[in-house]
Amino acid sequence: ATTTQTEQQSADDFWLFLPFYFAEPADPVAQEHIDRVGREQRWHVPICRAWSGWREEIDWRPLLAEVRCPTLVIVGEHDWICGPVWARTLAAAIPGAHLVEIPGVGHLPQYEAPTAFRAAIDAWLADVG
Secondary structure: OOOOOOHHHHHHHHHHHHHHHOOOOOOHHHHHHHHHHHHHOOOOHHHHHHHHHHOOOOOOHHHHOOOOOOOEEEEEOOOOOOOHHHHHHHHHHOOOOEEEEEOOOOOOHHHHOHHHHHHHHHHHHHHHO
16 A cells, blocks of 8 residues: 555555465355455455555564464465465474365465364364363
8 A cells, every 4th residue: 555545545455366376266255255354354444555655664573483372274275375395484483383284276275265274273173282
Protein backbone atom coordinates (compact mmCIF):
# COMPACT_ATOMS: atom_id res chain seq x y z
CA ALA A 1 0.00 0.00 0.00
CA THR A 2 1.35 3.37 -0.95
CA THR A 3 0.95 6.41 1.27
CA THR A 4 -2.00 7.62 -0.81
CA GLN A 5 -3.67 4.26 -1.44
CA THR A 6 -7.25 3.82 -0.25
CA GLU A 7 -8.74 0.72 1.32
CA GLN A 8 -10.50 -0.07 -1.96
CA GLN A 9 -7.29 0.28 -3.96
CA SER A 10 -5.52 -2.05 -1.52
CA ALA A 11 -8.32 -4.59 -1.88
CA ASP A 12 -8.29 -4.28 -5.67
CA ASP A 13 -4.52 -4.86 -5.74
CA PHE A 14 -4.84 -7.94 -3.54
CA TRP A 15 -7.72 -9.23 -5.62
CA LEU A 16 -5.43 -9.41 -8.65
CA PHE A 17 -3.07 -11.77 -6.83
CA LEU A 18 -5.49 -13.81 -4.72
CA PRO A 19 -6.03 -16.53 -7.38
CA PHE A 20 -2.28 -17.19 -7.39
CA TYR A 21 -2.49 -18.27 -3.75
CA PHE A 22 -4.18 -21.45 -5.01
CA ALA A 23 -2.51 -24.20 -7.04
CA GLU A 24 -5.64 -24.57 -9.18
CA PRO A 25 -7.53 -21.24 -9.00
CA ALA A 26 -10.09 -22.34 -11.60
CA ASP A 27 -11.11 -25.34 -9.50
CA PRO A 28 -14.68 -24.79 -8.23
CA VAL A 29 -13.65 -25.32 -4.60
CA ALA A 30 -10.81 -22.81 -4.93
CA GLN A 31 -13.13 -20.38 -6.71
CA GLU A 32 -15.59 -20.56 -3.80
CA HIS A 33 -12.82 -19.60 -1.40
CA ILE A 34 -11.52 -16.87 -3.70
CA ASP A 35 -15.00 -15.38 -3.93
CA ARG A 36 -15.56 -15.64 -0.16
CA VAL A 37 -12.20 -14.08 0.72
CA GLY A 38 -12.94 -11.31 -1.75
CA ARG A 39 -16.23 -10.59 0.00
CA GLU A 40 -14.82 -10.79 3.52
CA GLN A 41 -11.37 -9.23 3.16
CA ARG A 42 -10.95 -5.83 4.81
CA TRP A 43 -7.94 -3.56 4.60
CA HIS A 44 -6.69 -1.11 7.17
CA VAL A 45 -4.43 1.12 5.12
CA PRO A 46 -2.20 2.34 8.01
CA ILE A 47 -1.46 -1.26 8.96
CA CYS A 48 -0.73 -2.13 5.32
CA ARG A 49 1.70 0.79 5.16
CA ALA A 50 3.45 -0.27 8.37
CA TRP A 51 3.63 -3.90 7.24
CA SER A 52 5.01 -3.17 3.80
CA GLY A 53 7.82 -0.95 5.01
CA TRP A 54 9.80 -3.21 7.32
CA ARG A 55 9.07 -6.87 6.76
CA GLU A 56 11.88 -7.45 4.27
CA GLU A 57 14.47 -5.57 6.29
CA ILE A 58 14.41 -7.68 9.44
CA ASP A 59 16.10 -11.07 9.47
CA TRP A 60 14.55 -13.14 12.27
CA ARG A 61 16.36 -16.36 11.33
CA PRO A 62 18.97 -16.14 14.11
CA LEU A 63 16.15 -16.20 16.68
CA LEU A 64 14.61 -19.42 15.36
CA ALA A 65 17.15 -21.56 17.21
CA GLU A 66 15.78 -20.12 20.46
CA VAL A 67 12.23 -21.41 19.91
CA ARG A 68 11.50 -23.86 22.71
CA CYS A 69 7.89 -24.83 22.05
CA PRO A 70 6.58 -27.61 19.84
CA THR A 71 6.37 -26.27 16.30
CA LEU A 72 4.50 -27.49 13.26
CA VAL A 73 5.29 -26.00 9.85
CA ILE A 74 2.77 -26.74 7.10
CA VAL A 75 3.39 -25.75 3.49
CA GLY A 76 1.68 -26.35 0.18
CA GLU A 77 3.75 -27.94 -2.57
CA HIS A 78 2.99 -25.09 -4.99
CA ASP A 79 3.13 -22.20 -2.52
CA TRP A 80 4.83 -19.36 -4.40
CA ILE A 81 4.82 -16.97 -1.44
CA CYS A 82 6.45 -19.03 1.32
CA GLY A 83 7.14 -22.23 -0.52
CA PRO A 84 8.65 -25.55 0.48
CA VAL A 85 12.22 -24.29 0.23
CA TRP A 86 11.47 -21.61 2.81
CA ALA A 87 9.39 -23.93 4.97
CA ARG A 88 12.18 -26.51 5.03
CA THR A 89 14.64 -23.81 6.06
CA LEU A 90 12.28 -22.59 8.78
CA ALA A 91 11.63 -26.08 10.15
CA ALA A 92 15.33 -26.96 10.08
CA ALA A 93 16.18 -23.85 12.08
CA ILE A 94 13.65 -24.50 14.87
CA PRO A 95 14.75 -27.25 17.27
CA GLY A 96 12.46 -30.26 16.99
CA ALA A 97 10.11 -28.64 14.46
CA HIS A 98 7.96 -30.93 12.36
CA LEU A 99 7.41 -30.14 8.67
CA VAL A 100 4.44 -31.25 6.59
CA GLU A 101 4.35 -30.57 2.86
CA ILE A 102 0.88 -30.99 1.39
CA PRO A 103 1.04 -32.01 -2.27
CA GLY A 104 -0.91 -30.31 -5.01
CA VAL A 105 -1.84 -27.13 -3.15
CA GLY A 106 -0.64 -23.55 -2.95
CA HIS A 107 -0.35 -20.99 -0.16
CA LEU A 108 -3.70 -21.86 1.43
CA PRO A 109 -3.71 -25.62 2.09
CA GLN A 110 -6.38 -25.16 4.76
CA TYR A 111 -8.75 -24.24 1.91
CA GLU A 112 -7.48 -26.43 -0.91
CA ALA A 113 -6.92 -29.59 1.11
CA PRO A 114 -8.75 -29.15 4.42
CA THR A 115 -8.79 -32.87 5.18
CA ALA A 116 -5.02 -33.23 4.71
CA PHE A 117 -4.42 -29.99 6.59
CA ARG A 118 -6.53 -31.11 9.55
CA ALA A 119 -4.95 -34.59 9.49
CA ALA A 120 -1.48 -33.01 9.67
CA ILE A 121 -2.50 -30.96 12.69
CA ASP A 122 -4.26 -33.86 14.41
CA ALA A 123 -1.30 -36.20 13.88
CA TRP A 124 1.14 -33.59 15.15
CA LEU A 125 -1.00 -32.85 18.22
CA ALA A 126 -1.28 -36.57 18.99
CA ASP A 127 2.49 -36.86 18.73
CA VAL A 128 3.32 -33.86 20.95
CA GLY A 129 0.38 -34.25 23.32
